[in-house]
Structures are given as structure tokens and as C-alpha cells.
Amino acid sequence: MTLAEVLGGATDYLERKGVETPRLDAELILARSLGLSRIELYTQHDRPLSEAERAAARVLVERRGKREPLAYILGDWGFRRLVLATDARALIPRPETEIVVERALALIEGLDAPRVVDVGTGTGAIALAVASEHPGAWVTAVDLSPDALALAAENAARLELELELREGDLLAGLEGPFELVVSNPPYVTGDEIDGLQPEVRDWEPRLALVGDRTPELAADARRVLAPGGALVLEAHAGHAQALAATLEELGYADVCVTPDLAGRDRVVEGRWTR
Ligand SMILES: C[S@@+](CC[C@H](N)C(=O)[O-])C[C@H]1O[C@@H](n2cnc3c(N)ncnc32)[C@H](O)[C@@H]1O
Numbered sequence: 001m002t003l004a005e006v007l008g009g010a011t012d013y014l015e016r017k018g019v020e021t022p023r024l025d026a027e028l029i030l031a032r033s034l035g036l037s038r039i040e041l042y043t044q045h046d047r048p049l050s051e052a053e054r055a056a057a058r059v060l061v062e063r064r065g066k067r068e069p070l071a072y073i074l075g076d077w078g079f080r081r082l083v084l085a086t087d088a089r090a091l092i093p094r095p096e097t098e099i100v101v102e103r104a105l106a107l108i109e110g111l112d113a114p115r116v117v118d119v120g121t122g123t124g125a126i127a128l129a130v131a132s133e134h135p136g137a138w139v140t141a142v143d144l145s146p147d148a149l150a151l152a153a154e155n156a157a158r159l160e161l162e163l164e165l166r167e168g169d170l171l172a173g174l175e176g177p178f179e180l181v182v183s184n185p186p187y188v189t190g191d192e193i194d195g196l197q198p199e200v201r202d203w204e205p206r207l208a209l210v211g212d213r214t215p216e217l218a219a220d221a222r223r224v225l226a227p228g229g230a231l232v233l234e235a236h237a238g239h240a241q242a243l244a245a246t247l248e249e250l251g252y253a254d255v256c257v258t259p260d261l262a263g264r265d266r267v268v269e270g271r272w273t274r
Pocket residue numbers: 090091092093094097119120121122123124125126142143144145148168169170184185186187207208209211
């Protein structure tokens with residue numbers, strides 16, 4: 001069988017399994033499995049594949065057919081300028097979270113050595129992006145999940161970026177002061193989880209998805225923020241305006257909501273000026 005025939009077969013299989021982007025996923029899996037770029041899949045489309053090559057690709061395609069997320073199968077995923085190791089220990093970093101980082105960086109711009117804490121760090125995505133894009137920053141990354149912290153530690157080592165990693169519940173045990181508290185906390189409601197795609201519902205950690213403790217985090221952040229420090233939170237699109245109102249009630253200044261690339265209210269920020 002040629003590469004083109006295997007690619008066609010994998011695409012049809014993934015389509016039957018309900019994968020949203022079967023051709024793209026088949027290409028990415030096959031390219032990774034064969035050690036080729038996606039362009040090379042086309043320049044070598046007549047190349048016959050050996051039985052060993054087909055067997056190796058089949059294992060990965062079958063995993064995708066079970067709706068395991070592509071990022072877990074490939075084992076890495078792009079986030080801003082970084083490539084992060086990804087597996088079932090932590091949430092896959094999302095494009096909307098890149099906007100959280102953008103706002104976080106804007107709010108610490110001009111500070112030489114801002115102290116930053118990322119609450120619920122997962123793969124380390126936000127913490128590592130801030131560390132790499134604001135080289136003076138001192139970044140602490142907290143998570144309740146030891147598995148997620150282990151993955152964040154692997155990512156930090158691989159990227160040669162320094163983080164202080166802490167196992168903990170939100171900001172418990174931290175004193176600050178921090179110039180930035182940033183978080184993409186769990187915000188899926190219990191009612192919503194069953195309606196999510198199988199890739200999310202059945203594969204990503206529940207602890208990373210379901211939760212409603214963001215107002216508590218916003219309230220406690222006042223304790224650890226330096227005067228003038230910023231709070232940046234990713235929010236459920238349906239709850240972002242209510243969260244912004246909560247920040248105002250809590251006494252934050254300059255509260256605003258930034259939409260994601262799809263135009264949904266997504267990132268809520270404020271400054272602690274007291
Ligand atoms: C939505 S994920 C975000 C992961 C990563 N920051 C990102 O944006 O890709 C939420 C993370 O918060 C962690 N978490 C959940 N409850 C927590 C708590 N009470 N304290 C600290 N971390 C918590 C989860 O383990 C998970 O890693």
C-alpha cells in the first residue's frame with residue numbers, strides 16, 4: 001500500500017469514528033509516525049509503506065478513533081512560542097489561554113522582576129509562557145494535582161525555564177506579594193460536562209475541567225497582590241461579565257473583559273490598587 005492509500009484509509013476511518021477534522025488528524029498522525037513533514041506526505045505520496053510502518057501508524061490512528069485527543073497521541077502541542085509535552089496528566093493548552101498570557105504580559109510590562117503566580121498550572125502553559133516572554137519574571141506555578149505538576153516540571157526542564165512548583169489548593173500557603181496572579185481555573189459546570197466532546201469529557205482530567213471556585217480565588221488574591229498588582233482570569237464565556245462584576249464588588253480597579261478569537265467573553269482582569 002502507498003502512503004496516499006494509507007492516508008485515505010485513515011481519513012475514512014476517523015470520519016466514521018466522528019472525528020471533527022479527520023483528514024488533518026490523519027495527516028498529522030501519519031507524518032509524526034513516519035518522521036515526515038506534512039508536505040513530505042504529498043511529495044512522497046506514491047511511496048510504498050512497509051508492514052512495520054503501517055502497523056506503527058495503525059496503533060496511533062486507532063487511538064484517535066477512540067477519540068483520544070490528538071495532543072495526547074502526538075505527545076506535544078504548541079502554545080504561543082513554546083512546544084509543550086502533553087499527556088493525560090493535564091489539560092491540553094487552548095488557543096484562548098494564549099490571550100490570558102497576552103493580557104498578563106501587558107499588565108506586567110515595564111516591570112524588571114515581577115513576581116507572578118499561576119494558579120492551576122496544568123502543563124505549565126501560562127507559567128512557562130510568562131517566564132519565556134518576560135525573562136525577568138519570578139514565576140510560581142501551583143496545582144492541586146501532583147501528576148500535572150510532574151508534567152509541568154518536565155516541560156520546564158525541557159524548555160530550560162525556571163519555575164517554582166508548588167502543590168496546593170488555590171493560593172493557600174502563599175503570602176506574596178505578587179505583581180501578577182494569573183489563572184485558568186476549572187470552570188465547566190457539572191451540567192455541561194456530559195455535553196462536551198468525547199475528547200474532553202472522556203480523556204482530559206475532571207479536576208482540570210469542572211469547578212466554580214473562581215470568585216473565591218479572586219477574593220483571596222487580594223491578600224497576596226502587591227499594591228497595583230494585577231489579577232488575570234480565564235472565565236466561562238457565559239460567566240465572564242458576572243465575574244467582572246464580582247471583581248468590582250471585591251474592590252478591584254480597571255476591571256475589563258477581553259474576548260477570545262471567536263468573540264466570546266473570556267478573560268477578566270483587574271488591578272488591586274489598595
Ligand atoms: C483548566 S486547567 C488549566 C491548566 C493550564 N493552566 C492551562 O491553561 O492549560 C485547571 C488546572 O487547575 C488545577 N486545579 C483544580 N483545582 C485546583 C485547586 N483547588 N487548586 C489548585 N489547582 C487546581 C487542575 O489540576 C488543572 O491543572
